[in-house]
Amino acid sequence: xxxLNVTPDSFSDGGKFLNTDAAxxxxxxxxxxxxxxxxxxxxxxxxxxxxxxxxxxxxxxxPVIRALAAQVQVPLSVDTMKPAVARAALExxxxxxxxxxxxxxxxxxxxxxxxxGAGYIAMHMQGTPQTMQxxxxxxxxxxxxxxxxxxxxxxxxxxxxxxxxxxxDPGIGFGKTPEQNLDLLARMAELRTRARPLLVGISxxxxxxxxxxxxxxxxxxAGLACTVWAAGEGAEVFRTHDVAATVQALRxxxxxxxxxxxxx
Ligand code: YH5
Numbered sequence: 179x180x181x182l183n184v185t186p187d188s189f190s191d192g193g194k195f196l197n198t199d200a201a202x203x204x205x206x207x208x209x210x211x212x213x214x215x216x217x218x219x220x221x222x223x224x225x226x227x228x229x230x231x232x233x234x235x236x237x238x239x240x241p242v243i244r245a246l247a248a249q250v251q252v253p254l255s256v257d258t259m260k261p262a263v264a265r266a267a268l269e270x271x272x273x274x275x276x277x278x279x280x281x282x283x284x285x286x287x288x289x290x291x292x293x294x295g296a297g298y299i300a301m302h303m304q305g306t307p308q309t310m311q312x313x314x315x316x317x318x319x320x321x322x323x324x325x326x327x328x329x330x331x332x333x334x335x336x337x338x339x340x341x342x343x344x345x346x347d348p349g350i351g352f353g354k355t356p357e358q359n360l361d362l363l364a365r366m367a368e369l370r371t372r373a374r375p376l377l378v379g380i381s382x383x384x385x386x387x388x389x390x391x392x393x394x395x396x397x398x399x400a401g402l403a404c405t406v407w408a409a410g411e412g413a414e415v416f417r418t419h420d421v422a423a424t425v426q427a428l429r430x431x432x433x434x435x436x437x438x439x440x441x442x
Contacts, residue, residue, distance in 0.1 A: 179213065179214070179215045179216070179217050179255070179377070179415055179416060179417045179418065180205070180208030180209070180211070180213030180215070180216050180217065180418065180419075180421045181208075181217055181219075181381065181417060181418060181419050182201060182204060182205045182208065182216050182217060182218045182219070182242070183219055183222070184196060184201050184218060184219065184220045184238045184239055184242050185219075185220060185221075185222055185238065187222075188201070189201040189204070196237075196238055198241040198242055198245060201242045202242060202245045202246055202249070205218070205242070205246050205250070206246075206249070206250065208421045209250055209252055211421040211422040211425065212421055212422065212425035213252065213421045214252055214253075215252050215253045215254070215255060215274070215415075216246065216250075216252060216253075216254050216255070217255045217256075217257050217276055217417055218239050218242055218243055218246070218254060218255065218256055218257065218267075218272070219239070219256070219257030219258065219276075220234070220235040220236075220237075220238030220239040220257075220258070220263075221235050221257075221258065221259070223257075223259075223278050223307045223352075224307070227307055227308075229307075232260055232262055232263060235258065235260060235263050236262075236263055236266055239256060239258070239263065239267060240266060240267065240270050243256065243267050243270040243271050243272050244270045244271060246271070247270065247271025247272070248271070253273045253274055253297070254267075254271060254272040254273060254274070255272060255273075255274035255275065255276045255297070255299065256268075256272045256274070256275060256276060257276040257278065258275070258276070258277070259277065259278060259279035259282075259284075261284060261286035261287040261289075261290055262286075264277070264287055264290050264291070265290045268290065268294050268296050272296075273296055273297060274296055274297035274298070274299065275287070275290070275291055275296055275297070275298050275299065276299040276301070277298065277299060277300065277301065278301045278303055278349065278352065279301075279303065279306075280299075280300040280301050280302065280303075280330055285337065288333075288334060288337040288338070288339055289337065289338075291334075291339050291343065292337055292338030292339050293338075295343065296343065297343055297344075297345065298334070298339055298343050298344050298345070299344075299345050299346075299347055299377055300327070300330045300331075300334065300344055300345070300346055300347065301347040301348075301349040301352065301377075302323050302326050302327070302347065302348055302349040302352065303349045303352035303353050304316075304352065304353025304354070305353045307352075310352055310353035311353065314353040314354050314355055314358060316358065319354065319358045319361050319362060320361060320362065320365045320368050320369065323348055323362065323369055324368065324369060324371055327346050327369065327371040327372075327374075328371055328372070330346075331344065331346075331371065331372055331374070341372060341374060344374055345374060345375045345376070345377045345415060346369065346371060346374045346375070346376055346377070347376070347377040347378060347379065348362045348366070348369055348376075348378060349379075350362065350363075350378060350379055350380055350383055350385070351379075351383045351384060351385060354385075355385075356385040356388045356389055359383075359385040360385070360389075363378075363380075363404055363407055363408055363411070364407075365411075366378070366407075366408050366411035366412065366413055367411040367412050370412050375414045375415060376408075376412060376413045376414060376415070377413070377414070377415035377416075377417060378405075378408050378413045378415070378416060378417070379416075379417035379418075380401045380404045380405055380408070380416070380417075380418070381401050381416075381417060381418040381419045381420060381424075382394045382395070382397045382398070382401060382419055382420075383397070383401070386400045386401055386404070398420050398423055401418075401420075402420075402423060402424065402427040405418070405424060405427060405428065406427050406428070406431045409428055409431055409432075409442075410431070410435070410441075410442060411442075412442055416428070
């Protein structure tokens with residue numbers, strides 16, 4: 179899954195206006211590098227980021243989704259916490275909702291997914307983007323997330339969203355200490371709740387920077403090591419800025435793993 183951030187710090191001409199063409203070109207490049215899907219987001223969910231208004235988020239993502247839907251074959255997901263943005267994005271040609279706020283009650287979000295039959299990524303986050311890194315606390319981070327996924331799947335099904343529509347995501351970095359992120363990666367196989375695919379976002383995240391003392395653009399190799407590990411644990415979808423490198427790492431891992439009987 180290639181990351182396409184449509185925020186003014188990513189695709190502007192230096193001013194506050196977004197350049198849709200540049201975002202679309204970047205999306206096409208990620209597909210050329212081997213992305214099987216694109217995740218399009220108009221709101222930064224980095225720790226401490228300020229929320230954007232619904233109107234602003236719609237203005238950012240809709241033109242890019244419309245253009246890409248007309249030009250490319252891969253499924254498009256919309257990275258949003260707002261039901262209205264999800265609904266509009268699905269109408270504009272997205273087919274998956276990436277809901278990083280799946281730990282909140284959002285009947286409207288689930289309603290939109292239920293009626294459209296769209297894919298749904300249920301990501302775990304403790305707290306909100308504003309507060310999540312204050313002092314994340316778990317009894318046992320892996321069993322707490324298992325319980326969370328089970329509860330979410332039950333409630334999604336009650337809301338009319340079929341299990342087949344859902345992928346689960348531990349939300350690396352969303353209300354987790356570096357050690358808790360490592361625990362989730364180490365024991366990722368235990369998160370394969372009810373046979374749903376696991377998606378994981380590792381790319382350039384702060385826990386890598388904190389552990390190894392690296393700036394975001396220096397974190398690629400270390401992130402790939404985590405990606406290869408997670409694949410061995412059964413993770414199937416990888417959300418990344420660095421598609422070409424990720425595809426190479428995963429293809430090589432697969433080539434090796436396929437030579438070893440009984441290996442994932
Ligand atoms: C995710 O894991 N993550 S946005 C801080 C960084 C680097 C990257 C420099 N949306 C996920 O990518 N959706 C984001 O430090 C996501 N899973 C899903 N499903 C955060 C991000 C990032 C944050």
